[in-house]
Amino acid sequence: MTKKILISTNTNEEAIKKSLFIGICFPITSDQNFFNKLTTYQDLNATHNCWAYRIGNEYRFNDDGEPSGTAGKPILAAIDGADFDAVGALVIRHYGGIKLGTGGLARAYGGTIAKNLKQADFEFHVPKSELRIEIGFQYSQILHQLLNQYDGISLDQNFNSSGVNNLVELPNDQIEDFTSSLNNHTKGSAEIILIES
Template sequence: MPQTIASPATSELLIKKSRFLAYLHPVPDRAAAQAIVARLRAEHPAAAHVCWALLAGGQSAAVDDGEPGGTAGRPMLDVLRHQDLDGVLAAVVRYYGGVKLGAGGLVRAYTDAVAQALLTAQKVAIVRYAELRCSLPYALEGVLRRELAAAGAQLLEVAHGQDVTLAFRLADSAAPALVARLNEAAGGQLAWRADCESS
């Protein structure tokens, strides 16, 4: 199950006089990630590199920022993928210490910096939700409300007209079982509305 982080996390590594400052941030998209990277650049004007990787809602990025190709952004992205994270920016600010680390050394340094920060990060499961809407006779409203409560669904809206229309939200993974239970409990008197969406 994909996870994100609850709040920002940091770590610092010193390798052959170079400082690697890792910053992890929960982000919704690339624009938010780029804003954080711009802020890090402004906060660290003397840094040699601000490399970053992003996984957020189907968007990904791996930026080496002047380091040899594939030695910074890609290894950091691999750490995020390996941890099954989404909605996370990993950025590493490097202050060059005068000693070259070589391609293998850079890959290890950027990987380790992000991995160290992840050790302190609180991970939380990402739950996708479905919003459903149905109409039913007044006599079945109580039954439906009890089923929704038992399933942990959140009631969003109730409208009383010729029938009762209810809109509710619950975890995507729980929706098919609840729909089946509701259809069975209502004995075919439940009408599902098409204006549903997943989020």
């Protein structure tokens, strides 16, 4: 599935009932990378530093003293709702003296990040995998036609006595259809191995 990836760190501010909410969204490569950046961005003088991150199927969030479920979860929901991946989000709150209630807090935290991501620069990321494919010589041209059809590329090709050994890369959501088509064209003789990354 195609996801949006942040190009750079994006910051925005929201003043809500005298509290200042500062939203910071930043690209991440791992959970450790997230915590390193979080240490850099958080404001220890603020009332709360609430955060969430999503990287593939891995996610975490933290309410940092706000009532349970009113900060971290809405931040994560804003990330997921905007279709982003590999992103960390922090909302720094400077309390202004007026309580917002649980619904108001959830809207403030989630809304700050939703607005941030709406204005952030991003690019689309298509998850891909590599396949090792062994085919007979006669199917080499068909392989390349199918790679073009399914947005794949050939990374390496070696000829040997039994045929052609290929290393190819394909978008994950195309692998099943590509494999099925290649098996049909080669009458099931293609040896296809998914290389675990």
